[in-house]
Amino acid sequence: MGRAPAAERGTLTVLGCDGSYPGPGGAGSGYLVEVAGVAVWLDAGPGTFANLQLVSNPGAVDAVILSHEHPDHWSDVDSYAVWLRERGPARPVPVYAPPGLRERSYFGEDPVFDWHEVEPSQRIALGPRGDSGTPGGGAHRGDGAHSGDRGAGAHGGGGAHRGGDGILCSFSATDHGPPTLAVRLDVSGCTGPDPVGSLAYSADTGPGWAPEELGPGIELLLCEATYTRDHEGEARHLSGRQAGRAASSAGVGRLVLTHRRPSIAEGALVAEADEAFGRPVHLAAPGRVFEW
């Protein structure tokens, strides 16, 4: 696994992408998103904390966003808590999650974390920290519009992005059972001649959710595709075909498939998604880096 490049554009580094349970040597859902000097750990499934340490300093994570309470998407946040405690007192790391997840964590009341319940209508502005190794402090609730109170931590970090000054996160509820949040990340104030696009993550969902619910102009869609079309309807998940259709309808720029159940053949999944999307799709794999 290589280190993510310090690119001008945003990067999405896959920490784990196995659907529902990790396959041999694999990891559950988890991604490191870096842009505008902000590092966000998006979902923390089993095995993703180990892989995070291969590509980044976990102390440099500015915020954690957890999509829902199924353990293949969050259980390693508890391992992260132990790592943070071992390092000694520090500012808490903000953790954003739908209602109910905090209560499932062993560290729901621990001062290493600053938990925030997120509703789909919320928008959250995340800023970089002003120094390294001091978790937390860069994240503040937005005000519901495409601007937010980023507070004092928003502008102090290094690595500021060309034309950007933080990340704006918006959410929508997916079709999955427990409260589940799809998330869209935009670079705040990025209005230059070559602005960074938008990244969207479907989290887990059935076909009752569409990427359009996160708004137009999605450049890179990280979309779940748990199984192939012959399994459609078995659970509130998407097939490769359904993911391809959804991405095509939403007019996204690029489609990255993730959350493939380990028992599902990679080639068949990609082939049906290619056909439905109308263009080649990409497949997530641990250590793979996508620019956006």
Ligand SMILES: [Zn+2]
């Ligand atoms: Zn899942």
